[in-house]
Each structure stands twice: as C-alpha cells, then as structure tokens.
Amino acid sequence: MSSLQQKLVDEESLPQSEPKTHFRKPGWKAMPYILGNDTIERLATYGMQANFVVYLMKVYNMDQVLSANILNTWLALSNITPLIGAFLADAYLGKFLTIALASFASLVGMVIVMLTAWVPQFHPEPCSIEKQRIGVCSGQSNFQMSVLIFGLFWLSIGTGGIRPCSVPFAVDQFDLTTAEGRHGSSSFYTLYYTTQTLVLLINQTLLVYIQDSVSWTLGFALPNVFMLVSILLFFAGSKVYAYVKPVGSIFSGIVQVLVAAQHKRHFHLPAAEDTQGVFYDPPLLNDSEGKLPPTNEFGCLNKAAIVLENELDIDGSNKDPWGLCSIQQVEELKCLLRIMPIFLTSIVVYIPLGQQAIFGVSQAMKMDRHLGHNFEIHPGSVNVIMLLSIGIFLPLYDQIVAPALEKVTKQEGGLTTLQRIGLGHAFGFLSMVVSGLVEIKRRELAISSGASDGVAPMSVLWLTPQFMLLACCHVFATVGHTEFFNNESPQGMRSIANSLLCLNVSAASNFSSFIVNIVHSFTGKQGQSDWLDGDINKGRLEYFYFVIAALGLLNMLCFLLCSRRYHYKALVKNGC
Numbered sequence: 001m002s003s004l005q006q007k008l009v010d011e012e013s014l015p016q017s018e019p020k021t022h023f024r025k026p027g028w029k030a031m032p033y034i035l036g037n038d039t040i041e042r043l044a045t046y047g048m049q050a051n052f053v054v055y056l057m058k059v060y061n062m063d064q065v066l067s068a069n070i071l072n073t074w075l076a077l078s079n080i081t082p083l084i085g086a087f088l089a090d091a092y093l094g095k096f097l098t099i100a101l102a103s104f105a106s107l108v109g110m111v112i113v114m115l116t117a118w119v120p121q122f123h124p125e126p127c128s129i130e131k132q133r134i135g136v137c138s139g140q141s142n143f144q145m146s147v148l149i150f151g152l153f154w155l156s157i158g159t160g161g162i163r164p165c166s167v168p169f170a171v172d173q174f175d176l177t178t179a180e181g182r183h184g185s186s187s188f189y190t191l192y193y194t195t196q197t198l199v200l201l202i203n204q205t206l207l208v209y210i211q212d213s214v215s216w217t218l219g220f221a222l223p224n225v226f227m228l229v230s231i232l233l234f235f236a237g238s239k240v241y242a243y244v245k246p247v248g249s250i251f252s253g254i255v256q257v258l259v260a261a262q263h264k265r266h267f268h269l270p271a272a273e274d275t276q277g278v279f280y281d282p283p284l285l286n287d288s289e290g291k292l293p294p295t296n297e298f299g300c301l302n303k304a305a306i307v308l309e310n311e312l313d314i315d316g317s318n319k320d321p322w323g324l325c326s327i328q329q330v331e332e333l334k335c336l337l338r339i340m341p342i343f344l345t346s347i348v349v350y351i352p353l354g355q356q357a358i359f360g361v362s363q364a365m366k367m368d369r370h371l372g373h374n375f376e377i378h379p380g381s382v383n384v385i386m387l388l389s390i391g392i393f394l395p396l397y398d399q400i401v402a403p404a405l406e407k408v409t410k411q412e413g414g415l416t417t418l419q420r421i422g423l424g425h426a427f428g429f430l431s432m433v434v435s436g437l438v439e440i441k442r443r444e445l446a447i448s449s450g451a452s453d454g455v456a457p458m459s460v461l462w463l464t465p466q467f468m469l470l471a472c473c474h475v476f477a478t479v480g481h482t483e484f485f486n487n488e489s490p491q492g493m494r495s496i497a498n499s500l501l502c503l504n505v506s507a508a509s510n511f512s513s514f515i516v517n518i519v520h521s522f523t524g525k526q527g528q529s530d531w532l533d534g535d536i537n538k539g540r541l542e543y544f545y546f547v548i549a550a551l552g553l554l555n556m557l558c559f560l561l562c563s564r565r566y567h568y569k570a571l572v573k574n575g576c
Contacts, residue, residue, distance in 0.1 A: 025242050027184050030173040033237025035188075037103075038166045039195045040230035044223035045106065046203045048113060048155065049075075051211050051219070059117060059216060060148070061124050061137040074152045079506035081160025086495035089161070091249045095169040095495060096241065102161020103234065105154050107227045112151030114220040122147050163502060167192065168494035171486050172244050179412060186413050189483050190398035193474070197390040204384065247492035250332075257325045257333050260304035267303055279305040279327045280318065292331035292490070293570055297338070301330050332490040335569055336497075339488055341562040343500050346421065348555035349477050350508035351515070351548055352428045356386075356435070356470055359544070360463060362536050363439060366446055367460040377460055385464055389471030397475060417484040418563040424477025425556040431469035432549035436542040438462055446537045454537045488569050515551075519544055 049071075056067035089098035116122040122144055127137035140148075170188055175181035211219030247253075270278050279294060279302070294302060304325040311324045318324050364379040371377060405414025415423075446456035481501050489497030516532065523531040523540075533539030 025175040025181065026173050026240050027175070027181065030237055030240045030242070031170065031188065031191075033233055033240065034166070034170045034173070035191065035195065037099075037230045037234035038162075038170075038192070039199060040226050040233065041103065041106070041162060041166075042196055043199045043202065044110060044226035044230065045155070045159065046199055047207045047223040047226070048110060048220065049203075051208045054212065055117070055216060059123050059126075060140050060144070061127050062140070070152075074156065076506065077153075077156045078159040078163075079502045081156050082164040082499040082502045083160075083496070085160035085162075086164035086499040087250075089165050089495040090246060090492055092246050094243065094246045095165040095172065096238075096243055098161045098495075099165050099169060099234065100231075102158045102165075103227070103231045104158075105161065106158025107224065107231065109151045109154030109156075109158060110220070110224045110227055112147065112154065114217065114224055116144070116148050116151065117216040117220050164495045164499035167482060168486055168498050169241075171494065173242050176487070182412055185486075186483060187398060189479050190394050192482075193479050194391060194394045197387050197394070201384065201387050201391070204381070204387070244491060250493055250496070253325075253329050254333050254336075256321050257301060257304045257329050259322050260325045261301050261330075263323060264303040264306055264308075265300070267306055267308075269299060269302055269306075278307065280307050280312075280324050281305070281327045282316065282318075284328065292328055292335070294327050295331065295334065295567070295570075297567060298334050301333060302327075305330050332493065335488060335490050336493070338566060339485065339497065339500070342418070342421070342484065342559070342566065343504065345555055345559040345562055346477070346481060347504055347507045347511060348552055349421075349425050349428045349473065349559075350505050351512050352431050352435075352473065352552065353470060354509055354512045355545075355548060356383075356431070356467065359532075359536075359541060360435070360467070362541070363442060363463060364460050366455050366536060367442060367458050367462070368455065369460045382460060382463055382467065385467040386471045386474070389468045390474050393471055393475045394479070416568075417480050417487065418566060420476045420480030421484060422556070422560060422563060424473050424475075424480055425552065425559055427469050427472040427476060429549055429552040429556060431466050431473060432545045432552060434469060435466040436545035436549065438466060439536075439542040439545060443537060443542070454535065515548070519547070 052074075053067045053071050056062045056070060060067070062070075085098055085102060089095045093101070124138050124140050124144065167189075170192070171185050174185040174188070176185060207219060207222065210222070281291075281294075284291060294305075296302075305327040307324065311319055313319055318326075360382060361379045364377070364382045369377040369379065402414040406412065409415065442456045442458055442462070445458050446454055449457050451457075478501075481504065482498070485497040485500050486494055519531050523529075523543075529538045529540065531540045531544050
C-alpha cells in the first residue's frame, strides 16, 4: 500500500464531525421526509404568492401597477437568490444545512407577512368601496412598507436556499451508478412535479377562497403552520439521509483549470492510447458516484492535467493546484460547458407558459364561461385546466407510457432526457399554433355576433386543447430539464445546475416582456389596431401567438442541432 493510500485509510478511520456520505444510499426510504418537506413547503410558499396582488390592493390600498411591481420585484429576487444559495450549498454549507437554514428564513418571512394582516398598525386603515372609487383611501406609511418588504426579503432568502437544493438533495439519496438508482431518481422527478401541481391546485382554489372570503390573517396563518410542519418533517429524516459534503469553492477550481491549461498550452497531448500515467488522476475522497473519465471534447483543457517533472510531492500529492489540475476537475468544467448550449436553447420553450397566463385569461374573458345554467368559470381559473392535465399526464407517462417505450427503445426511462426536452419544445410550439387558430375563430364569432359586451358565443372549453398542450410542454420540458441538469452536472455542482431552471424561467419572463414591447412598438401604426390592444376583439392576438410559434420553431431547430452533438456524462467507479 502506498503512503497516499495509507493516509486515505487513516483519515477514513477517524471520527467525522460532519455527516459522512453513506456507502449504501437510502433511496426511497428518505423520500417521505424530503418529498413531504418540499410539498408542504411549497404549499406554504405558493400560498403566500397565489393571491398577493389582491392582498396589496385590498389591505394596503395600492393601485394595480404598484402592487404588480412589488410582486414582480419579489419574484425576480426569488429567482436570483437560488444562485447564491446553490453556491453556498455546493461550496461550503452542504444541501442539508442550506435547506434547514432557508426553511427557518421562510418561516420568519411568513410570520412577518401574517403580522402585516393581523396587526392594525402594520397596514393602512380599511378603505370602503365608495372611498376607493373617489380615490381618497389612506396610503401605506414608510414603516408599514418597510415591515412588508422585510418579510418578503426573508421569503426570498428562504426560496434561495430551498429551491436549488431540494431536488439535488433528493437525488443524492439514490445510487446513480445502478439502473435501480437511476430509475428511482427519474420516478422521483415525476412524483415531485405531480405533488407540486396538486399544491398549485389547492392554493388557487381553497387557500385563495379563505384569504379572499374568510380572513387574510387566517389565509396567511395556514402557510405558517404548513411551514412549521415542513421543518419538523425534514429534521425527522436526518438519521436516514445520505449526505454529500461540500467541495469548497467550485469557481476557484474552474479558474485553476483555465489558468493551468493556458500555462501548458504549448505542450502536445499524447495519443488516446498513450494517456496512462500522463494525466494527474488521484483517488476521490468521499465519492459515491464514481469518477469522470477523460474525454477528447474540449481537448485543450486536458493540458491542465498533464503531469510535468517536479509537480508532485513524494506522496503523489499536487504541489501547485494553479499549475496542475486533476482530470476530474477538467471533466467537471467540461460538463458545465456541454450543458450551456442546452440551457441557452431552452429559454424560449418557457415563453408560451408565461403568455398563456396573461392572454389566455384575456381570451376567456371574451368567451361564454357558463357551465350549465348556474355555474360560471372565473377567467383566472382557466389555468386549472393545465394543472389538472399535468396531474393526470405525469403519472400516466411514468407508469404506463415510459415502461412501454422502454421495451421498444431499449432505453432506460423510454426516452433520453434530451428527447423529453425536445418533445417539450414541440408541444410548446403546437400550443401557440392552436392558440392562434382558436383565437381566429373566437374573434370572428365575437365580431359577427355583434354582442355589446364583445363576448363570443363560444364556450370557454375551446381553450382546453391549448392548455392541454401546455401541460404536455410542462411534463416533458420542465421535468426533462430538471432531470438533465441534475444528472449531467458534476456531483459537487448539482445545486448550481438545478438553479439553471430558475434562470431559464426568469430569462423567458424577461424575453417575453421584450417581445411584448416590440410588438407594441411596431404594430398599431398608420391607423391600424395594436395586435395586443386592450380590447382583444380590436387587436390581432392570433398574430402574436403565431410570432411566438415561429420563434419556438426556430429555437427548436437550434436545440435539435445542439442535442445531436451532445455527449452524455460517463462515470467509472473510483479506483477502476
């Protein structure tokens, strides 16, 4: 046994002050705690967001513009903090501690927001409908706004720690070097998004009703109770979990590879069959998944791992990490570089999801929303069609479609993650085409009927196909992206890779706003109606849908080109 191997054995025999990675992963034994915690936490968090604009308008006497700006700023911050939380989790704190601290931060934020509804001094005096009409309601004071913003700040901190770490922490419980572990993690993604969909349904129906019709204090107190239960459930599984230790700052490792490769740029790489002993390839400590083997892709980076004379100590350790990097470091950087084209071409696929939340409601407002004689669907509730479809399609795909495809394709899970994402692109494109065709028919009927209110004699259920197609987009794109980012990222960077999904959604939202502004700027000139006119019977919403569809088709072609050139991450067991 070499001195380095003896040192590793001695270190492993010492008592550890932090949780040590389990040799045997607990798998589904840990899922009741993790999935239960995440489901209840989202029930609490989404319960705060679902009706928040209405809360600001009714309780804080804000106008629609100010309340919408506060909500959008809060959501934008909540899409940035996951990057910070992911970095801290992977580099220093670990996922378990990050989720634990973030859960308490969320609880603090929820308590503060609940107090803004409960304590009279924390919100303006109630304003009657008559006062609202004449615009003499008392506004919020600086103190009241400060308390509200302070609560939202803590909620964003909580989101920043929980959102990027919950899924990677669950994936850490499965042994991805086995077919059983990979199948378990894939099934987890399906179950995760199914429960998330059910949470959204509860929040948009029951919890919104309690807040709007019973009591804002009770409506905000319930998420506090949910969050407390979530924390207790999370800690209850602490003896079951497998823990992956943080690896230190990954950014310094990335920079080290770039610096070392630049320093050795003049050296020639050996032939593929002559690499034995050429690259620095030490054993990994506390590794549970295996090493990344050297690849020829981005071959210039391999030069950072070439061992030169006097670069190693007698015991085989590295003298200068800025002059010599391990092949594992090099391959981890390559993983991130390979992911980037997929990340960039997956932004546009989320644009239809955002557009339907706005313009789908506008369509519903100008359609017959009656179901029977006595029941009328609220325009904002048409989104429930998509949520119900997701709740049905996800388990259907996982339990029936995927096993059937697996027999045909001989591929684990039936389809690769990139094939699932590609289907998501296709369904997103089709949803926009169908939305445009339905809008053409709706507008024709609305104009020909001559109704004074502009409502078309056409059932709102005609919107069902486009929302079902959006549900399929969610099932394949969102779940596929989550699985792809987690599986293809290095083990020590999973939280950061998982936060890329938040960046995708955030970038798509900003890109959507840009497109809407462009359409507003270039349509409606020379006496013609704006495509996105406030009265959609005067506008040409179908043209806007077709523009988004064309953009989606072009982006899908770029995605297909990138995915065909993509090489999936390979692993070899440590020491093999």
